[in-house]
Amino acid sequence: MTQHTDILVAGAGAAGLTSAIALAQAGFSVTVAGQLDTRRTGRTVALFEASLRLYRALGLWPDLEPIAQPLRRIRLVDDTGNLFRLPPVELEAAEIGLPAFGANIENAALVEALAQIARTTPRISLVEGQITGYEHLPLCVAALMADGTRLEGSLLVGADGRNSLVRQFSGVVTRQWSYPQVAVTAILHDEKPHRxxxxxxxxxxxPCTLVPMGKRDGKHRSSLVWLMSPEDAERRMALDDVALAAEIEQQVHGIHGRIGMEGPRGAFPMAGLTCEKLIGERTALVADAGHYYPPIGAQGLNLGLRDVAQLVQSLEDHSHGDAGDAHALSHYDKRRKGDVFTRSLAVDLMNRSLLLHHLPVDFMRSAGLAAMACIGPLRRALMEEGVAPAGRLPRLMREPLPAEA
Ligand SMILES: Cc1cc2nc3c(=O)[nH]c(=O)nc-3n(C[C@H](O)[C@H](O)[C@H](O)COP(=O)(O)OP(=O)(O)OC[C@H]3O[C@@H](n4cnc5c(N)ncnc54)[C@H](O)[C@@H]3O)c2cc1C
Known part of the structure; x- marks a missing residue:
């Protein structure tokens, strides 16, 4: 059986499903194909203001808000024991006129909710299953599913995550690297509220980060993203819940009181990737298929959703009836380059500055935190850059900050 639509989105994670819904709302017929990954791994995503604007603009926020926990404050604690250690820096969303920087959502719950919305959105066909390969045909790209189904689209959107088959198929040049770190994730029950x-x-x-989650069965909850050496990760993943909770309590200096574990944990080896281009012939890459890096400052999916919003805009403005139009794709690639490059570089530098035991590097990092703590305009500019970057945000994310309105 062969199915043809304007756009074929490969990968049914958060980025693929959001792409499908946004592109269908823009008037394109869309097939979104992939394995739905709704395994519970204790992993959550903190989505910042620009991403929430996208979901509000698409009318999806009423479905997502009940599973999201607002994030009103961010506290940065230098726990390196370095010579220039400073008191914690606390950032408040209210300082930039927002009720919250964003919201934290369990990954699996986000994918489940988006899949449910995709199933009922006109012009979308959701095909669940494994994609085994791709081929170029005149004026379209075809995907072959494991069950023999062929899917064709004038444009192929690669939203198939870190090990993207679309990225390989497109032949884009990549730069890949790894870090001697694994992120251990878990959902925690806390004795004390997270405010x-x-x-x-x-x-x-x-970094070892506690991110607020909504209460369940009367219990305070938060999610954990703890970067550590592969050896420590292997040892901690083998601990029972009581022993792991005790190590977490010690690492976070007991700020949430006694901790309990909820459900399974996850372990994610840390690596980075950038692509020379986010496009190939009738192909565009979005989110982790096109770039990934460690979860520092919660930028990964937020950056990926900016790809999605820009892709929709480039196609709306420049595709002229052919979703795979080379000019529209080139517009998308040009618009995304700067943002992807600067975020990837900033996260890489921040991560490496922690891993290096170098006095001058410690000094620079501490000086940066001190400047953020003391210089109000700098702190506000950095907060705004983190949650809704200045410059050319795509239309779907352009609702003004209350402070700008
Ligand atoms: C520990 C951790 C914490 C993070 N925290 C944050 C955060 O707080 N905020 C933030 O913005 N980002 C965060 N990130 C990054 C964020 O999770 C990713 O950027 C995001 O999940 C990427 O979504 P995606 O849809 O591109 O890829 P994925 O979530 O990997 O989805 C890809 C989908 O494609 C499917 N697929 C792939 N290949 C095939 C195939 N051949 N056939 C069929 N299906 C296929 C997969 O099954 C999967 O469902 C974090 C990452 C980690 C590791």
Whole structure:
């Protein structure tokens, strides 16, 4: 059986499903194909203001808000023990006129909710299953599913994550690297309330972050993203819940009181990737298929959703009836380059500065935190850049900050 639509989105994670919904709302017929990954791994995503604007603009926020926990404060704690250690820096969303920087959502719950919306959105066909390969045909790209189904689209959007088959197929040149770190993730029950505050401890092995989650069965909850050496990750993943909770309590200096574990944990080896281009012939890459880096400052999916919003805009403005139009794709690639490059570089530098035991590097990092703590305009500019970057945000994310309105 062969199915043809304007756009074929490969990958049914958060980026693929959001792309499908946004592109269908823009008037394109869309097939979104992939394995739905709704395994519980204790992993959540903190989505910032620009991403929430996208979901509001698409009318999806009423479905997502009930599973999201607002993030009103971010506390950065230098826990490296370095010579220039400073008191914690606390950032408040209210300082930039927002009720919250964004919201934290369990990954699996986000994918489930978006899949449910995609199933009922006109012009979308959701095909669940494994894609085994791709081929170029005149004026379209075809995907072959494991069950023999062929899917064709004038444009192929690669939203198939880190090990993207679309990226390989497109032949784009990549730069890949790894870090001696694994992120251990878990959902925690906390004795004390989190006050909608995310706390990031910067340790010598990488950040250890507690991110607020909504209460369940009367229990305070938060999610954990703890970067550590592969050896420590292997040992901690083998601990029972009581022993792991005790190590977490110690690492976070007991700020949430006694901790309990909820459900399974996850372990994610840390690596980075950038692509020379986010496009190939009748192909565009979005989110982790096109770039990834460690979860520092919660930028990964937020950056990916900016790809999605820009792709929709480039196609709306420049595709002239052919979703795979080379000019529209080139417009998309040009618009995304700067943002992807600067975020990837900033996260890489921040991560490496923690791993290096170098006095001058410690000094620079501490000086940066001190400047953020003391210089109000700088702090506000950095906060705005983090949650809704200045410059050319795509239309779907352009609702003004209350402070700008
Ligand atoms: C520990 C951790 C914490 C993070 N925290 C944050 C955060 O707080 N904020 C933030 O913005 N980002 C965060 N990120 C990054 C964020 O999780 C990713 O950027 C995001 O999940 C990428 O979504 P995606 O849809 O591109 O890829 P994925 O979530 O990997 O989805 C890809 C989908 O494609 C499917 N697929 C792939 N290949 C095939 C195939 N051949 N056939 C069929 N299906 C296929 C997969 O099954 C999957 O469902 C974090 C990452 C990690 C590791």
């Amino acid at each position: 909608a505050t995310s706390t990031e401890f910067h340790t010598r092995a990488g």
